[in-house]
Amino acid sequence: MTTLCLKNGQIFDPINKIFNKKKDIYIKDGKIVEKLNEKISETINCKNKIIMPGAIDLHTHIGGGKVNIARLMLQEFHNNSDRDYDLTADFIPSTLKTGLQYIKMGYTSCFEPAVLPINARQSHSEMADTPFIDKGGYALLGNDDFLLDLISRGAHQSEINDYVAFILKATQCIGIKVVNPGGINAFKFNQRALNVDENSVRYKITPRKIVRLLARAVYELGVPHPLHVHCSNLGVPGNFKSTIETIKAAEGLPVHITHIQFHSYGNNGDRNFSSASAEITDYINKIPNLTCDVGQVLFGQTATMSGDSMKQHANHSHAHPDKWLCMDIECEAGCGVVPFKYTDQSFVNALQWAIGLETFLLTEDPDKIFLTTDHPNGAPFTSYPHLIKLLMDKSFRDNLLDQLSVDISKHTILKDIKREYTLSEIATMTRSAPARILGLRNKGSLSKEADADITIYDSNIKDVEEMFASPTHVIKDGVVVVKDGEIKNYTWGKTQVVKPEYDATIEKKLKKYFDKYHTIALPNYSISNDEMSEVIGSDINEVKCNRKRIS
Amino acid sequence: MSKISDSLNLKNIVCPFCSLHCDDLEIDVHDNKLYVKSNVPKSCAFKYEKLNLPKFKDMVTTVKGKPCEPKKAYQYSRQLIKKSKETVLLNSSSDVNVTREVLSAASKVNAIVDHVNSSIFLKNISIYQRRGYMATSLTEIKNKSDVIIVFSNNLFETYPRLMEKFLATKNSFSVNSKKKEIYVIGKKVKNTKDCNIRDKRITYIDFNNRNITKLINSFISKKNESSISNKIFNKLLASIETSKYLSVLWATSEFDSYKECDEIIYNISAYVVSLNKTSRAACLSLSGNDGDVSFSQTLGWMTGFPSRIKFTGNFFEYDRDANNAIQLINSGNSDLVIHLNPISEKKLVLNKKNKNIVIGRPCTKFNIEPDVFISCGIPGIDFKGHIFRTDNVVSLPLTSLRMSHNRSTQEILREILK
Numbered sequence: 001m002t003t004l005c006l007k008n009g010q011i012f013d014p015i016n017k018i019f020n021k022k023k024d025i026y027i028k029d030g031k032i033v034e035k036l037n038e039k040i041s042e043t044i045n046c047k048n049k050i051i052m053p054g055a056i057d058l059h060t061h062i063g064g065g066k067v068n069i070a071r072l073m074l075q076e077f078h079n080n081s082d083r084d085y086d087l088t089a090d091f092i093p094s095t096l097k098t099g100l101q102y103i104k105m106g107y108t109s110c111f112e113p114a115v116l117p118i119n120a121r122q123s124h125s126e127m128a129d130t131p132f133i134d135k136g137g138y139a140l141l142g143n144d145d146f147l148l149d150l151i152s153r154g155a156h157q158s159e160i161n162d163y164v165a166f167i168l169k170a171t172q173c174i175g176i177k178v179v180n181p182g183g184i185n186a187f188k189f190n191q192r193a194l195n196v197d198e199n200s201v202r203y204k205i206t207p208r209k210i211v212r213l214l215a216r217a218v219y220e221l222g223v224p225h226p227l228h229v230h231c232s233n234l235g236v237p238g239n240f241k242s243t244i245e246t247i248k249a250a251e252g253l254p255v256h257i258t259h260i261q262f263h264s265y266g267n268n269g270d271r272n273f274s275s276a277s278a279e280i281t282d283y284i285n286k287i288p289n290l291t292c293d294v295g296q297v298l299f300g301q302t303a304t305m306s307g308d309s310m311k312q313h314a315n316h317s318h319a320h321p322d323k324w325l326c327m328d329i330e331c332e333a334g335c336g337v338v339p340f341k342y343t344d345q346s347f348v349n350a351l352q353w354a355i356g357l358e359t360f361l362l363t364e365d366p367d368k369i370f371l372t373t374d375h376p377n378g379a380p381f382t383s384y385p386h387l388i389k390l391l392m393d394k395s396f397r398d399n400l401l402d403q404l405s406v407d408i409s410k411h412t413i414l415k416d417i418k419r420e421y422t423l424s425e426i427a428t429m430t431r432s433a434p435a436r437i438l439g440l441r442n443k444g445s446l447s448k449e450a451d452a453d454i455t456i457y458d459s460n461i462k463d464v465e466e467m468f469a470s471p472t473h474v475i476k477d478g479v480v481v482v483k484d485g486e487i488k489n490y491t492w493g494k495t496q497v498v499k500p501e502y503d504a505t506i507e508k509k510l511k512k513y514f515d516k517y518h519t520i521a522l523p524n525y526s527i528s529n530d531e532m533s534e535v536i537g538s539d540i541n542e543v544k545c546n547r548k549r550i551s
Numbered sequence: 552m553s554k555i556s557d558s559l560n561l562k563n564i565v566c567p568f569c570s571l572h573c574d575d576l577e578i579d580v581h582d583n584k585l586y587v588k589s590n591v592p593k594s595c596a597f598k599y600e601k602l603n604l605p606k607f608k609d610m611v612t613t614v615k616g617k618p619c620e621p622k623k624a625y626q627y628s629r630q631l632i633k634k635s636k637e638t639v640l641l642n643s644s645s646d647v648n649v650t651r652e653v654l655s656a657a658s659k660v661n662a663i664v665d666h667v668n669s670s671i672f673l674k675n676i677s678i679y680q681r682r683g684y685m686a687t688s689l690t691e692i693k694n695k696s697d698v699i700i701v702f703s704n705n706l707f708e709t710y711p712r713l714m715e716k717f718l719a720t721k722n723s724f725s726v727n728s729k730k731k732e733i734y735v736i737g738k739k740v741k742n743t744k745d746c747n748i749r750d751k752r753i754t755y756i757d758f759n760n761r762n763i764t765k766l767i768n769s770f771i772s773k774k775n776e777s778s779i780s781n782k783i784f785n786k787l788l789a790s791i792e793t794s795k796y797l798s799v800l801w802a803t804s805e806f807d808s809y810k811e812c813d814e815i816i817y818n819i820s821a822y823v824v825s826l827n828k829t830s831r832a833a834c835l836s837l838s839g840n841d842g843d844v845s846f847s848q849t850l851g852w853m854t855g856f857p858s859r860i861k862f863t864g865n866f867f868e869y870d871r872d873a874n875n876a877i878q879l880i881n882s883g884n885s886d887l888v889i890h891l892n893p894i895s896e897k898k899l900v901l902n903k904k905n906k907n908i909v910i911g912r913p914c915t916k917f918n919i920e921p922d923v924f925i926s927c928g929i930p931g932i933d934f935k936g937h938i939f940r941t942d943n944v945v946s947l948p949l950t951s952l953r954m955s956h957n958r959s960t961q962e963i964l965r966e967i968l969k
Binding site for chain 2: 063065067068069071072073075078086087088089092093094095096116118119121122125126129145149187188189190202313316319322323324325326327328329330331516517518519520521523524527531534535536537
């Protein structure tokens, strides 16, 4: 039995509406408790310390085929001169380095947003080899021939719900994501674009319909995380209109729009590229069930990786260095890996930087917007402390804007925005809000019985970037894993999953489809709980559904 | 895992032996013996059924060729490891979990980690390390490809079920499977006992694959400068030009001995990339028969590199040349090689210049007697595991089918590194 007391810290615990209040925290056997009656094993003096729940990254590409392609493709960037952990580049770190860097920044749970069902074993294996953090994945649907065929034949919503629930169970995922709805599939039939209300050539169905049906399925099944949507027209000037149409497609049901910065572009001005953050945040602010993460762009070399093979192929001419890979995968989806360097000498890149910040700052409620760079698509996750400083410090932000190599001042309202995020708002957007939206009732909180995933910062450090980059202590499941920047203990987190009920007759239909068209058998598609723990190497934790399934 | 006395009928078993990893095997287990019930080529079934012989089941440990107690083999291995100044862990076949353990072991003894097929799979990876690449996977090919080109000299020997299970299939979701056009280009194919090569959809083209670049250039210029007859060339070109989803397959291992190997795979890939300007086409490089896909993938996520890394303390470095195990061994710059071969039937090539510890499936063959041999269980037969298919994206679960007298490779590695 391990007991721990965090004494005299300043608490930021948004779920309990506690902001900057002095309080002692007690921990026993990995959980937060109200008080300890037994002898305390260790007391940490938290005077002049800020205590927050462990941070949660709900959208970070940390495991799966595309990540590994990027690691192998871009070996020349694995030259970390610090010789810490290993050589791998920050934007495509090894699994070990991923875990080490996240935990040293106080992140204790991270979620891979693009798990191809057929590639789920690999995704989970990579995440299982990532130390410290709890993890989970969102299964990709909406481009798979089985589902598109079901929809095109007019399947009832309940049948789609059964399929979605089956996929969640089979892939050991916590959510469902749709990427360029129908577009990846259409690309396999040589369609090069697919707008929200455009029919795909093969299935004669629209992205709007796919989003509507999947959002409803996720909602009716009681899956806590709303449908995670990568909209149509990624990166296309003027795409904010299709983003808004995609939001409308959910018909008021909960929906999460991911890396919304990449979908908030207008096509005004002499360069036909402009910010539409005002139009987009207007929607975020007024629609109650809508959340988003930003996918902030920061300058430097990175690798873009996405299931959106249609758009990645269209953008391959921008590859830097000049190499790339696109793949069609198993009648489910695809992937595209295109290395990219964001530079402040580029008008488009500089404006992307500004659009992301505008989106953060114009969204009123920190419960509705999450801090992401869409690692590594916009920038590596290691840049989060820098991003936090940009949000919390207007003068810092304005100075950087002034220093950009290209003048975008006429194209952004960034300087007019006076808002500076508070520590409480940062705690909300990086802790309580992602926990809530993922249904992680024991995380993102310092409540009694919550998981003791806790980050302690030194409030004497006045530079917030430095403070957020180097917590004094990080506690994972009640164990001090980081102290003064050094790793003290290795722990291995669990995989968070959700398993809604479904009618097993869907498996009979799937079996027929698999037997006839697939190249593996249905039983080998599914990953059992035993396989997760015994072979893949990660125990699971089942997150409860919000409610019983709506039939 | 079944008990020895059990009689079981197991379905959907994944075969660990070639990189197609067919998962439709039905296997009866009686008295701890395996009987393949599925209608598969005899060569595939034989891989299972010969394991019923006691010599393929019993644990064997030898030191300098003489049978001994496992304890002695472990002890002697520990001595060799302790004395070694440059240890190489050379993988000849493995699944993901064996590879994970190999890395863990290498970090403990500051060893070099490599795979016998590195030179081949590094060539495949180098395509997208240098240029663009359009890839596809087997289910896409089965369901979407109307035209398939396979460059191969020994397709049916290396991949006995590729044609029947993945290419010339009865059903396809998005194309009329009866109208598929499949071209097998390479040495004249002989009928084999196992594989039915007669299928109206398949055209065999007798061709020296050293000259693939010339053929590709002929496609581009639309002027036949290859040795193929004009009639066949024109048919092939027309198929390519009218295809809606062309798949091009090859096995780099077949070209590895050609000096033109890099040029060939680059030219195929570049041609396929160019076709995507107006149509759809994609490549599949067949590989992984010795678990090399599982090896390179696992190393990829754990280190960022596909092979040839060297541990020093808590750190590791990659060097494609300096950590080339085969070169190190041949030049006498390694004093100890630990060979890991839990799956493959291929003969291991050992070098007298260094000490050799072999952790291998029972009856592993060698050119010379190793200093230590420790038999291990086979993933997918004796132990659970998972393994990547040739297309790099599908990994499949390996099952334990019988009670084994052998320990897993992972356990043995942990034992000799105590």
